[in-house]
Each structure stands twice: as C-alpha cells, then as structure tokens.
Amino acid sequence: MFRTGFRCIVANFVLGQRSMSQSSLAGQIAIVTASTDGIGLATAQALGQRGAHVVVSSRHQANVDRAVALLQSGNIDVTGTTCNVGKSEDREKLVQKTVERFGGVDILVSNAAVNPFFGNIMDSTEAVWDKILDVNVKSAFLLTKLVVPHMQKRGGGSVVFVSSVTGYQPVQTLGPYSVSKTALLGLTKALAPELAQSNIRVNCVAPGVIKTQFSMPEASYITGETITATGGMSCRL
Template sequence: MLRSVAKCLLANPVSACRRTMSHSSLAGKTAIVTASTDGIGLAAAEALGQRGAHVVVSSRRQANVDKAVSLLRSKNIQVTGTTCNVGKSEDREKLVQLTVDQCGGVDILVNNAAVNPFFGNIMDSTEAVWDKILAINVKSAFLMTKLVVPHMEKRGGGSVVFVSSIAGYQPMQLLGPYSVSKTALLGLTRALAPELAQSNIRVNCVAPGIIKTRFSSALWQSEELVDEFKKQLAIKRLGEPEDIGGVVAFLCSDDAAYMTGETLTVTGGMSCRL
C-alpha cells in the first residue's frame, strides 16, 4: 500500500502540494464567547472578529461589556455586547436569544467562563466551593451548548470550543477543585463530539498553559514562581491571551473542518501528555 501511495505522489507532485494553509474567513458567521471582556475570552472574540465573524461578548458587569465593545469596534470588528452571568439560566437564555434576534442565528460558541474561589489543599475545600466551581466551569458550559445547538442545526452546523487548561491534564498544587473541573471539560468534549457530529457540529477544546491574564495573576506575579515555570517551558516566556485567541479561531474555521473531539494544548512546550 505504501509503495502505491509513493508512486501516486511521484506521479502527481503538484496535487500533493496543492493544499496550503489559508487565512480562513468567518464572514457571515456569528460567534458567542462567554466571559469575553478580558483575557482569553476577549482575545478569542478579537481573533474571531478579525476573521469576519460578528462576535457577541458578555460578562457580569455592564462597564466591562461597554469597554470591550468599544475596543473591538475601534478595530472594525462587528460586535454586540450584553451582561451575562452564565450561572443563571435566565442570563444564558437572554444571551442566546439576543444573539438570534440581532444576528439571525448562532454558528460558533466559545465556552470560556470559569471561576476559582479556592486556593489551598484540596482536602480543605468545602462543598460550597465544589458546587460553585462545577456549576460555572462545567455545568453552565454544557447548558450553554445545549441552548445553542438547535440554532446551529438551523444553520446547517457549527462549532463549539471549550476552554480547559493544562491543569486538566496535570492538576496544579493548591488548585485541586479547579483542575478537576478542567479535566471534566476534556471528557465533555469527547462525549459531545460524536453525538453532535450527526448535526454537522464540531466540538473541540483548547487547554492553555500559563497565560498572563488577570484571572491567573496569582501564578505569574511572583518572579520566583515565573522562573520555576520557565524551567518547564521550551518557549521561554509565559503565554499571552492572543496566543490562545488564534488557536480558538482556527478550531472554529474551515481549516479545522476535519477535527472534532480533540483538545489542543497550547503551553509553550510545557509537558503535560504524550
């Protein structure tokens, strides 16, 4: 078989090299990105918008929404903004309905919202901590997906991206419950992908490493801690939100049309799996 493939490639060298990476256009697409007024969420919204998508951004505070909308509009990105606490069913429904009313449908969902109200030994964590982390980081991500799927089906398909973490593969000391919630997103991605593939909806995940955001500031504000992280990195710098935004946009594009059920680790070379 391999000999036949080789002969085919030698006989058709142009066709073998014809497919090259293109800057995919998302023009005409509508993307909801949760928790998208700062950090990775904002970077994802910007990357999607730069590729032509109309992005719908949200967070719990109106002032943050207004600031993000202004920034994205200054970059000629089509954007709509609203407040949304993804932990509340009425807010999730409002976000999706607003998107459908103003944009006509939903093609892309990026589940980025997450909380971490606990820092310490996992055995010291309380039931309230687990309830909050799992409700926002896992359950709300699934319920947002469940809300948008019917609208994606009306458009003939779509793309869902979950934002997990390197901690989902390698739990971080003092971040046990948060790490477990991010592991759950890896499983949710694998569980949803085959079922939603029947509706031409792709489900993928991105697992960032140490990214310099306000949310993760406890991990990088200490120079000593940063130096320890850098020892584990092939690329000797911490990540920026834009390093993740472009990967999210790729997963939502036609360049990733044959990908579903996958998690891309974006860690600067920090080892977390084979």
C-alpha cells in the first residue's frame, strides 16, 4: 500500500497535475534507473500506465527481461537495458538507447543506489565512500547532464531524484549512505533554478522504510522541492 502511494507521488511530480486521474503522459519518454524491482519498478509501472514510453534498467539482464515482460503484460510500451549507473559507458548507453528507440527524453527518475557498508561511520573506508558517492550522487548528476540536452530539444522535462528519510535523520549503521541521500537534497536545490530556464523541473522524494530487497501536490508549479513519504517520521534539515 505504501509503495503504491509513493509511486503516485513520483508520478504526480512528473505529470505536473493535481491527480493521476486528471492527467496523461501519452507520448512522453521516461528513463527510470534501478527499475526492475521495488520502488523503481513501481514507478516505471505508474508512468507507463499513464501512457509514457518507459525505459527500465538494472545491472543484470535477467532482471531487465523479467521487468520488461511484466510491464508489457500490462500494455506498457517499454524497453530495457543493463546499466550500472556508476559507469560512464553504461550511462551513455542508457540514454542513447532511449533516444534511438523513442526519439528523445522527457523524464528521468534517478532511483539507483548502493550501500556496501553497515556499521559505525568511523569504521568506513575511502573505498566505501567512493562507491557510495559515485553511484548515489555523482551518477544522478551525470545522468541529468546527459538527458538535459534531449529535454531542451523537446521543450522541457522533469527530473526526480529518489532520496531517503535517512537524508534527514541519519541511521547510525548507515552513515555514508545517509550522507549520500542528504547530498541529493542539495543537488535538487542546486539544479532546480538553473534548469528552470529550460522549463525542466527538478524535484526529490524521500521515502521512509519500504519493503524492498534493499531494506498530491499541484506539481506543475513545483521545482527544487523534496516531498517526504515517511509514515509520520519527523524530517527536518
């Protein structure tokens, strides 16, 4: 139930409308990273159900194939590709395949994240920080940088970063991961005013605990904001 509500929040951000029933994404082209399970898959499904052409991705081909088959069974126009967002060649392939298949990019939902470390933050290593920041933060920016020219050609677009409640209230055993999610809040604020000049909105969602393997605003006027979906958990930064 929580996952369904969360995907509606993401979809409404993208749609720029008051409610799902009032809007359509027909003809829009959406990339959703880490989208073969959990939040990413639910988001891809929500966008596809509103008429968007959807591109899903994950690191493993078998997962991509399974997600594509599932979405196609719901009459969603979807394609998929393997993509490790931490690798520049994979990011470029993802965008290139999207443009070749559908003709452009209107929507980016940056959902991919890793957490290779559990424990006291003082025990974390440089390698841990490099991995977490590369995937959770740098890739989100670099993917945005890749899709913005395509959005500009189509007159605008929407970027949504998936942060976390831990970006507001770090979890003791998830220190580096929590910091990376805080960084996405700042990235949203930094990008929004600059990209607004190109009619591209940049927003962020910060979910609480959602059952995944890893663990309704008027959106047309919203950019640079983070919406929390935390089941009542206190969030302040």
